[in-house]
Amino acid sequence: MTIAPDAPAYTGPIAHLTRDDIEQLGRELDAIRQEVIDTRGERDAAYIHKVIKVQRSLELGSRAVLLASIFPPAFVVGTVGLSIAKILDNMEIGHNIMHGQWDWMRDPKIHSTVWEWDNASTSEGWKHSHNELHHTYTNIVGKDNDLGWGIMRVDEEQRWTPSSLFQPAMNFINMCIFEYGIAAYDLELGRVIRQKKKGRRPSAEWQMAAKRTVAKIRRQAFKDYVAHPLVSMVTLSGPTTLLANVIANFTRNVWTHSVIMCGHFPEGVETFELKDIPENETRGEWYVRQMLGSANISGSKFLHVMTGNLSHQIEHHIFPDLPSNRYAEIAPKVRALFDKYGLNYHTAPMPQQVASAWHKVVRLSLPNGFLESTNVRNAPKQVVKLVKAVRGDTRTRRRLLKEFEAAGAASVGKAV
Amino acid sequence: MEYMVEMSTSPALFAPGEVRRPAWRERFSRKAWGVAEKIATPLAPADYLDMFNPLRPGADLRGRVVKVTPETADAATIEIKPGADWDGHAPGQYVRVGVDVNGVRHWRAYSLTHGPRKDGLISITVKAVPDGKVSSHLVRRLRPGKIVHLEQAAGDFVLPSDLRGHKFLMVTAGSGVTPVIGMLRNLFPVTDEGVVEHQRLDVTVVHVAPSRPDSIFIRNLESLAEAGAIRLVTRYTGTEGRIDIDTLTELVPDLRERKAYACGPAGLLDHLQTWYDEAGLPLQTEQFRLATVVTSEGGTVAFTGKTVEAPGDRPILDAAEEAGVLMPSGCRMGICFGCVLPMKEGAVRDLRNGELTVARPGETGPEGVPIQTCISAAAGECVIDHPAS
Numbered sequence: 001m002t003i004a005p006d007a008p009a010y011t012g013p014i015a016h017l018t019r020d021d022i023e024q025l026g027r028e029l030d031a032i033r034q035e036v037i038d039t040r041g042e043r044d045a046a047y048i049h050k051v052i053k054v055q056r057s058l059e060l061g062s063r064a065v066l067l068a069s070i071f072p073p074a075f076v077v078g079t080v081g082l083s084i085a086k087i088l089d090n091m092e093i094g095h096n097i098m099h100g101q102w103d104w105m106r107d108p109k110i111h112s113t114v115w116e117w118d119n120a121s122t123s124e125g126w127k128h129s130h131n132e133l134h135h136t137y138t139n140i141v142g143k144d145n146d147l148g149w150g151i152m153r154v155d156e157e158q159r160w161t162p163s164s165l166f167q168p169a170m171n172f173i174n175m176c177i178f179e180y181g182i183a184a185y186d187l188e189l190g191r192v193i194r195q196k197k198k199g200r201r202p203s204a205e206w207q208m209a210a211k212r213t214v215a216k217i218r219r220q221a222f223k224d225y226v227a228h229p230l231v232s233m234v235t236l237s238g239p240t241t242l243l244a245n246v247i248a249n250f251t252r253n254v255w256t257h258s259v260i261m262c263g264h265f266p267e268g269v270e271t272f273e274l275k276d277i278p279e280n281e282t283r284g285e286w287y288v289r290q291m292l293g294s295a296n297i298s299g300s301k302f303l304h305v306m307t308g309n310l311s312h313q314i315e316h317h318i319f320p321d322l323p324s325n326r327y328a329e330i331a332p333k334v335r336a337l338f339d340k341y342g343l344n345y346h347t348a349p350m351p352q353q354v355a356s357a358w359h360k361v362v363r364l365s366l367p368n369g370f371l372e373s374t375n376v377r378n379a380p381k382q383v384v385k386l387v388k389a390v391r392g393d394t395r396t397r398r399r400l401l402k403e404f405e406a407a408g409a410a411s412v413g414k415a416v
Numbered sequence: 417m418e419y420m421v422e423m424s425t426s427p428a429l430f431a432p433g434e435v436r437r438p439a440w441r442e443r444f445s446r447k448a449w450g451v452a453e454k455i456a457t458p459l460a461p462a463d464y465l466d467m468f469n470p471l472r473p474g475a476d477l478r479g480r481v482v483k484v485t486p487e488t489a490d491a492a493t494i495e496i497k498p499g500a501d502w503d504g505h506a507p508g509q510y511v512r513v514g515v516d517v518n519g520v521r522h523w524r525a526y527s528l529t530h531g532p533r534k535d536g537l538i539s540i541t542v543k544a545v546p547d548g549k550v551s552s553h554l555v556r557r558l559r560p561g562k563i564v565h566l567e568q569a570a571g572d573f574v575l576p577s578d579l580r581g582h583k584f585l586m587v588t589a590g591s592g593v594t595p596v597i598g599m600l601r602n603l604f605p606v607t608d609e610g611v612v613e614h615q616r617l618d619v620t621v622v623h624v625a626p627s628r629p630d631s632i633f634i635r636n637l638e639s640l641a642e643a644g645a646i647r648l649v650t651r652y653t654g655t656e657g658r659i660d661i662d663t664l665t666e667l668v669p670d671l672r673e674r675k676a677y678a679c680g681p682a683g684l685l686d687h688l689q690t691w692y693d694e695a696g697l698p699l700q701t702e703q704f705r706l707a708t709v710v711t712s713e714g715g716t717v718a719f720t721g722k723t724v725e726a727p728g729d730r731p732i733l734d735a736a737e738e739a740g741v742l743m744p745s746g747c748r749m750g751i752c753f754g755c756v757l758p759m760k761e762g763a764v765r766d767l768r769n770g771e772l773t774v775a776r777p778g779e780t781g782p783e784g785v786p787i788q789t790c791i792s793a794a795a796g797e798c799v800i801d802h803p804a805s
Binding site: 034098111112116132135 | 451454455456457458459463464467516518519520521522746747749750751752753754756768769771780781783785786788
């Protein structure tokens with residue numbers, strides 16, 4: 001779905017808002033931001049110091065326990081601990097420090113310009129693609145590569161091709177190896193390969209970045225899969241330590257992938273077309289795009305910490321540089337603004353959001369209207385048609401896609 | 417005043433210097449450290465070691481507060497156990513102390529008020545100045561056990577290595593007494609029996625303060641005077657009026673024969689300096705309250721190799737780019753932190769909410785204050801550590 005408030009027949013989610021409303025909303029959000037900045041201080045600093053201390057203690061403790069991982073209980077405890085430590089490092093600590101949320105402390109060790117995280121992607125590459133591109137161009141199709149990471153169809157208006165059928169499988173694989181997926185994505189590997197096929201050589205800058213990423217991956221892999229298992233060989237726990245590291249990295253991959261899917265993919269979260277974004281987007285308009293393009297996860301305090309407070313994705317996207325421990329505090333105020341301006345505050349428990357996100361991935365892997373117009377009775381006929389669409393020439397495909405779309409619209413209409 | 421900035425050296429398992437160790441041990445410790453780095457990546461081994469002992473050899477220089485003793489109503493002496501790599505100091509030198517106040521790291525320079533001590537502790541005496549958030553924090557809120565950040569002692573406000581043949585004059589005003597007390601304590605150690613006068617020296621101390629109760633260390637000065645170690649001249653400006661060079665020459669007739677040291681506020685120091693310069697005599701001065709950064713609307717931004725005019729209503733990023741400076745940039749709206757550069761000196765205003773960020777040399781960390789150039793406008797003369805081309 002797209003929003004294009006200036007289009008003549010616009011009926012999108014902000015149709016009821018005037019320009020003045022949007023700017024007023026922006027001012028009210030600015031006030032919330034200022035309130036947090038004015039009260040930022042010792043309590044917040046104590047929070048991040050504590051999280052870092054807990055993470056390091058947990059990692060050290062788990063690694064120590066894994067030295068005896070030949071004993072199954074030690075293996076289980078160490079693996080769980082290491083998984084949690086890696087998740088904390090990536091989410092509540094790394095992601096948020098690299099956002100500059102803690103730069104105000106002027107602590108040269110906890111600063112966006114120096115922080116490095118336990119992930120295949122270099123902090124430098126990630127900061128560019130995440131902070132700069134994703135947070136600025138949030139959910140703009142074609143501009144924000146986080147939307148489907150450039151490998152998926154995430155919007156009805158993106159053209160369906162037969163290869164779209166593979167996207168649930170692609171998404172699953174990406175989930176399992178997510179840290180490498182991010183590293184490749186930060187390097188815009190897909191674009192560079194496409195260009196290379198056209199005979200264009202990647203820039204020197206890119207080659208440097210690629211070199212750094214390869215070095216980082218090597219360091220990371222050596223630590224997890226060679227150094228620590230070797231140390232554990234003292235107690236013959238090498239293989240089990242290796243396995244524990246594999247599981248911990250895998251768990252972290254699946255977890256972070258799921259959390260991030262929940263942030264922008266669930267059904268009902270808006271995406272935007274570049275042509276619809278005004279040349280000089282105002283602060284208010286930018287805010288609205290962030291508000292409609294993000295979804296929250298409801299849950300316990302522990303869940304919020306484990307998601308790096310990306311469970312407050314809406315608050316995070318409106319104020320990416322505020323300390324993460326404050327998102328929960330301002331959430332009621334932000335939500336009140338959603339209500340006041342008649343906008344949909346998208347929040348649900350994690351299983352529901354993950355399922356919804358996957359539903360969207362599967363739905364869009366199929367032609368528009370296919371899923372809506374398919375039921376148990378007509379399923380075989382629909383599949384045959386789909387195969388025709390895959391195999392047929394461009395004209396046939398175009399015709400069939402139109403039929404699917406029409407059928408989908410009709411069945412949705414019936415349901416309403 | 418010049419500040420020496422000593423960057424921390426590369427990590428070493430053992431303190432460098434002192435005992436020369438065999439080459440194989442040197443090689444081994446370097447290898448061991450290399451392995452530790454591979455195991456600790458992406459963090460550094462130091463990050464883990466600091467959890468257990470932040471004062472260990474090889475760590476960034478820090479100190480642990482041992483004792484906080486009130487001196488006057490608004491001054492306190494803080495005794496600190498410095499990290500293992502503390503190089504020691506000469507009496508009269510100062511140390512830069514980094515402390516987190518309300519979550520934000522601030523650096524200030526304070527005179528060391530003892531010579532090198534047997535117990536290895538260092539001490540500073542801090543007067544809470546009005547609106548001084550750091551000094552107030554140190555005097556009223558700092559508790560034993562707290563870790564503070566340190567740099568090595570620095571400063572050339574020290575006595576000559578050979579004291580023979582010199583007569584001394586020390587003019588101290590307000591908390592300017594602190595480096596002088598460090599010198600005197602070293603010259604005249606005090607035991608339970610009183611002042612141990614181990615050197616026959618001719619020292620005159622002129623102490624200027626609003627009143628006696630306002631004077632830090634006045635009892636120490638008085639007991640040194642009673643013991644005959646120094647000649648003490650006090651001038652309480654609250655009742656006796658301000659001091660100038662005429663009153664000073666009256667109080668100290670042999671002024672011209674004395675090697676002079678002065679520490680206090682800028683006004684007094686400038687006054688003395690002018691007279692000493694005209695008289696062709698040397699004067700050692702020390703001043704801690706540095707001239708404040710003058711803030712304005714707009715200003716200039718000095719990059720390495722080029723200075724750019726920057727208006728008060730536009731981001732430094734834009735002004736610098738238009739002037740041909742290659743700047744790092746990102747979202748251009750203050751959210752991505754891709755444009756952050758260190759400001760060594762000056763003031764900038766956040767264009768979103770008007771908030772001022774100030775970097776005073778000597779009061780900020782050695783690496784300066786990082787600022788987001790895309791939402792910061794110049795609010796004075798700024799110096800940014802970034803090459804212009």
